[in-house]
Amino acid sequence: MSMKHLYSKGDRRFVLINSILIGIFTLSTLYPFIYITSLSFSSGFAARAGTVVLTPIDTTIEAYKYVLAQPMFWISYKNTFLYTILGTLMSLIIIIPGSYALSRPQLKGRRFWNLVVAFTMWFNAGLIPFFLNMRDLGLLDSYFGIIIGFAVNGFNIILLRNFFEGIPQSFEEAARMDGANEFQVLWKVYVPLSKPAIATVSLFCIVARWNGFFWAMVLLQDEQKIPLQVFLRHTISTLSDDNEFGASLVDATYSAETVTAAIIVCSIIPILIIYPFIQRYFEKGILLGGVKE
Amino acid sequence: MSDATGPNQENGEGLVAHLIDHFKKEWQLYVMLLPTIAWLVVFLYKPMYGLQIAFKDYSIFRGISGSPWVGFEHFETLFQSEQFIRALKNTVIISFYTLIFGFPVPIFLALMFNEVLNRWFKKTSQTIVYLPHFISSVIIAGIVMTAFSPSAGIINTFLGWFGVEPIYFLTKPEWFRPIFIGTGIWQEAGFQSIVYLAAIAGVSPTLYESAVVDGASRWQMMWKITLPSILPTIIIMLIIRIGNILEVSFEMIILLYQPATYETADVVNTFIYRQGIQGGQYDLAAAAGLFNAVVAFVLVISANTISKRFSRTSLW
Amino acid sequence: MPGVRLDGIVKKYGAVQVVHGIDLVVEEGEFVVLVGPSGCGKSTTLRMIAGLEDISGGSLTIDERVMNSVAPKDRDVAMVFQNYALYPHLNVADNIAFGLRIRKESKDKIASAVEEVAGILGLTPYLERRPADLSGGQRQRVAMGRAIVRRPKVFLFDEPLSNLDAKLRTQMRAEIKRLHNRLGATSIYVTHDQVEAMTLADRIVVMHDGRIEQIGSPMDLFLNPANTFVAGFLGSPPMNMFTATVVAGPNGPVAEFHGQSLELPNLDALEIGSEITLGVRPEFVQLNDDPNAPGVKVDVDLVETLGSEALIHATLNGSPFVIRTETISRAPSNAAQQSFTIAPELLRIFDVETGVALPGQEVAVPENAA
Numbered sequence: 001m002s003m004k005h006l007y008s009k010g011d012r013r014f015v016l017i018n019s020i021l022i023g024i025f026t027l028s029t030l031y032p033f034i035y036i037t038s039l040s041f042s043s044g045f046a047a048r049a050g051t052v053v054l055t056p057i058d059t060t061i062e063a064y065k066y067v068l069a070q071p072m073f074w075i076s077y078k079n080t081f082l083y084t085i086l087g088t089l090m091s092l093i094i095i096i097p098g099s100y101a102l103s104r105p106q107l108k109g110r111r112f113w114n115l116v117v118a119f120t121m122w123f124n125a126g127l128i129p130f131f132l133n134m135r136d137l138g139l140l141d142s143y144f145g146i147i148i149g150f151a152v153n154g155f156n157i158i159l160l161r162n163f164f165e166g167i168p169q170s171f172e173e174a175a176r177m178d179g180a181n182e183f184q185v186l187w188k189v190y191v192p193l194s195k196p197a198i199a200t201v202s203l204f205c206i207v208a209r210w211n212g213f214f215w216a217m218v219l220l221q222d223e224q225k226i227p228l229q230v231f232l233r234h235t236i237s238t239l240s241d242d243n244e245f246g247a248s249l250v251d252a253t254y255s256a257e258t259v260t261a262a263i264i265v266c267s268i269i270p271i272l273i274i275y276p277f278i279q280r281y282f283e284k285g286i287l288l289g290g291v292k293e
Numbered sequence: 294m295s296d297a298t299g300p301n302q303e304n305g306e307g308l309v310a311h312l313i314d315h316f317k318k319e320w321q322l323y324v325m326l327l328p329t330i331a332w333l334v335v336f337l338y339k340p341m342y343g344l345q346i347a348f349k350d351y352s353i354f355r356g357i358s359g360s361p362w363v364g365f366e367h368f369e370t371l372f373q374s375e376q377f378i379r380a381l382k383n384t385v386i387i388s389f390y391t392l393i394f395g396f397p398v399p400i401f402l403a404l405m406f407n408e409v410l411n412r413w414f415k416k417t418s419q420t421i422v423y424l425p426h427f428i429s430s431v432i433i434a435g436i437v438m439t440a441f442s443p444s445a446g447i448i449n450t451f452l453g454w455f456g457v458e459p460i461y462f463l464t465k466p467e468w469f470r471p472i473f474i475g476t477g478i479w480q481e482a483g484f485q486s487i488v489y490l491a492a493i494a495g496v497s498p499t500l501y502e503s504a505v506v507d508g509a510s511r512w513q514m515m516w517k518i519t520l521p522s523i524l525p526t527i528i529i530m531l532i533i534r535i536g537n538i539l540e541v542s543f544e545m546i547i548l549l550y551q552p553a554t555y556e557t558a559d560v561v562n563t564f565i566y567r568q569g570i571q572g573g574q575y576d577l578a579a580a581a582g583l584f585n586a587v588v589a590f591v592l593v594i595s596a597n598t599i600s601k602r603f604s605r606t607s608l609w
Numbered sequence: 610m611p612g613v614r615l616d617g618i619v620k621k622y623g624a625v626q627v628v629h630g631i632d633l634v635v636e637e638g639e640f641v642v643l644v645g646p647s648g649c650g651k652s653t654t655l656r657m658i659a660g661l662e663d664i665s666g667g668s669l670t671i672d673e674r675v676m677n678s679v680a681p682k683d684r685d686v687a688m689v690f691q692n693y694a695l696y697p698h699l700n701v702a703d704n705i706a707f708g709l710r711i712r713k714e715s716k717d718k719i720a721s722a723v724e725e726v727a728g729i730l731g732l733t734p735y736l737e738r739r740p741a742d743l744s745g746g747q748r749q750r751v752a753m754g755r756a757i758v759r760r761p762k763v764f765l766f767d768e769p770l771s772n773l774d775a776k777l778r779t780q781m782r783a784e785i786k787r788l789h790n791r792l793g794a795t796s797i798y799v800t801h802d803q804v805e806a807m808t809l810a811d812r813i814v815v816m817h818d819g820r821i822e823q824i825g826s827p828m829d830l831f832l833n834p835a836n837t838f839v840a841g842f843l844g845s846p847p848m849n850m851f852t853a854t855v856v857a858g859p860n861g862p863v864a865e866f867h868g869q870s871l872e873l874p875n876l877d878a879l880e881i882g883s884e885i886t887l888g889v890r891p892e893f894v895q896l897n898d899d900p901n902a903p904g905v906k907v908d909v910d911l912v913e914t915l916g917s918e919a920l921i922h923a924t925l926n927g928s929p930f931v932i933r934t935e936t937i938s939r940a941p942s943n944a945a946q947q948s949f950t951i952a953p954e955l956l957r958i959f960d961v962e963t964g965v966a967l968p969g970q971e972v973a974v975p976e977n978a979a
Contacts, residue, residue, distance in 0.1 A: 126579065127562065170694040173688070177682065186325070268432060
């Protein structure tokens with residue numbers, strides 16, 4: 001469809017209007033981020049007065065100074081990194097071999113095992129039994145509980161399993177005839193051949209870990225263990241509720257709004273850094289896991 | 294040569310010998326599978342056993358199996374509770390509106406992306422509209438709270454230009470649903486368009502080529518070729534969405550609602566969270582959860598069965 | 610000494626039996642080709658020898674050791690797969706070395722083995738390339754390299770040439786033959802292509818519906834097909850077959866069909882008055898210069914001129930009949946009548962019911978073709 005010059009007048013008008021509409025939608029997606037960034041660099045006074053619309057007013061980095069001076073910001077940031085890295089590794093260590101086994105035709109009871117996985121996607125015991133189970137396992141308020149408790153999900157297993165199934169069986173057979181055992185077949189042949197799928201799953205894990213909030217809030221009491229999202233939520237709600245804090249900041253160079261904005265910017269940055277890598281994979285990955293028997 | 298010779302005949306003993314032989318040869322596969330299955334059992338299937346507290350007078354001290362049975366008492370309590378009925382109603386209403394307003398957006402977005410000719414523009418705008426999907430709900434909620442703030446929020450600033458007095462959006466029950474649903478569309482529509490874009494990419498180019506030869510305009514091709522070609526995908530996605538109608542992103546609701554807006558905002562899962570985890574009424578909350586899970590299960594299974602009928606592929 | 614020995618090998622998938630007791634002895638250094646139409650069980654048999662499929666019954670012996678429950682890697686066999694199964698993330702050298710690395714051979718040994726194999730197969734200039742950057746023939750060579758580098762007792766080939774275009778297939782076929790002559794390893798080769806079978810094999814095993822129809826040297830099978838299936842499967846174009854009645858003639862038995870006749874060889878098994886299936890190889894037919902000369906008369910539909918030979922598509926009493934002639938000048942024009950003769954000993958006579966060749970008509974295989 002690169003015969004642009006062949007388009008009729010009507011077609012050209014259609015394409016133009018369409019582009020404008022797409023442009024508007026794109027800008028409306030982008031605008032909140034621009035607004036928050038500008039807010040974070042504006043003075044507290046300007047923010048309170050509601051004069052920030054597009055660009056920073058009375059540009060200042062005081063809000064960031066305030067955020068970065070909070071010891072809890074750094075503790076929770078460190079915790080989030082910990083949960084993200086260890087949690088993702090835990091997920092991969094468990095589900096790569098599991099999905100591989102589920103993809104092998106010689107596995108006895110393969111239909112049953114696949115059903116065991118799929119059933120968890122259809123039926124969920126719900127918040128309370130999960131919570132009580134974590135408590136019974138002694139995993140409340142524990143680093144390990146967060147890391148292990150959310151390591152596996154059916155969608156990622158099925159995504160990987162489907163990818164493994166797409167690799168011709170003869171790769172496994174050739175490797176076995178060459179003397180490889182199953183672990184070697186997986187590690188030396190199937191894992192290298194499945195890099196795109198494994199990257200997709202890793203990135204889903206990373207994003208889920210980085211953004212994970214609800215269960216961290218429910219399961220963790222100890223402030224020293226909370227991840228960034230919980231700290232973020234805590235700070236945002238304290239700042240917006242605490243009128244005294246707000247009032248005391250009216251004359252200052254930062255305000256509840258600019259501080260909130262600054263924390264938001266700080267916690268988005270890592271996602272923005274890995275986003276280009278995610279993007280390369282997730283379009284395919286989504287479809288891999290989505291529709292297939 | 295007679296047919297059934299050899300050591301592995303179809304009798305019981307032969308089967309056992311065959312299985313032993315199989316496990317000797319393939320034990321590594323089962324070792325690989327074990328962690329996944331063990332995890333599922335410990336973290337997802339064991340809680341299903343714990344669901345029985347929905348029928349028990351649960352106390353922490355007596356434990357799950359030690360607590361006495363009370364039959365359907367909790368369910369009776371639930372259905373007499375105005376709060377639960379309200380939560381159920383809100384869940385369905387919010388889901389329904391999300392479906393009505395949210396479902397068509399990604400389809401139109403995909404159709405429109407398909408008509409963008411400039412590669413760079415297309416890639417860049419896609420990159421941007423997919424992005425909010427990857428931002429945590431805490432941040433999205435933070436942005437919403439800031440943007441709708443009565444004193445400094447951009448929305449009230451805009452309204453101020455037209456002389457409208459500041460509105461305390463997040464404390465007004467009538468505003469909660471539009472804000473919540475709008476936020477959901479803003480966050481997910483771009484990402485959801487990927488499925489439709491993939492379906493569009495699968496349409497044979499020769500269809501368009503022959504339409505061009507027949508003198509069709511791009512507008513006509515969009516409606517007469519592209520849309521009908523992705524209709525199966527649309528139907529399947531619709532069925533799936535109806536199957537998941539009880540699944541409201543309650544995490545976002547917890548972040549956005551407050552007692553003043555419970556009236557329109559409280560859904561089943563937030564109700565469970567407040568009653569159970571915050572209020573300690575585990576058995577009652579588990580009963581609400583069980584009700585939710587069973588209805589969801591029936592819906593999802595029906596949706597999957599129906600979508601199987603529509604296409605030879607199913608979701609799982 | 611037998612290289613590979615199959616005794617009553619059976620394969621069942623649940624209640625369905627697909628291989629019904631195969632007996633076969635492959636001598637050391639021999640090149641045996643299993644050939645047959647798709648679904649005849651040849652690939653399954655090969656995969657049972659490889660250890661990729663469980664053997665449901667019977668016994669498999671390699672080098673005098675029963676291998677039924679031995680893991681593939683311990684059978685000392687190597688296999689070339691139809692799709693080559695080259696690891697796309699490894700270069701040619703690493704693909705060839707894969708098996709040796711898994712077996713933890715020393716670095717020096719691996720390097721020299723890879724070098725030697727690459728030399729044999731002419732892959733030395735491509736060692737650093739990935740499979741994606743190779744041509745079809747080169748990939749095929751790498752697949753063979755991966756098999757021969759381990760110096761296994763037995764080579765297994767599962768339709769290795771079927772992914773190549775016709776020209777390359779002929780070339781690689783010759784290369785496989787040369788390689789076998791050089792290495793002299795026991796080889797079992799599966800194909801559905803009878804030309805490959807004829808050109809490569811020391812002995813051909815023709816399979817059909819999970820059973821062996823006939824085993825023998827290519828020329829033996831060509832000249833002395835044991836039944837109508839083998840007769841129709843080997844040879845291109847296939848043998849013409851039609852029903853005839855045996856009658857007594859002045860010089861012995863004669864086959865009569867629709868008012869025409871052909872002299873038959875004098876076999877004990879021939880009963881005057883009985884029906885037979887008569888087989889005529891397209892290339893054994895002698896065309897008469899004069900279309901009206903005595904002989905069997907056919908109506909020519911179409912003549913295909915192939916350069917060094919011509920295929921004459923004709924009908925004999927309404928059924929298709931193909932004649933192959935090397936004397937193109939003598940090829941008739943389309944829509945003409947033609948008559949031919951054929952020496953009685955070059956006819957094949959089969960039982961009309963069982964399709965089995967009548968005894969006593971075996972032709973000696975010429976010395977140079979054996």
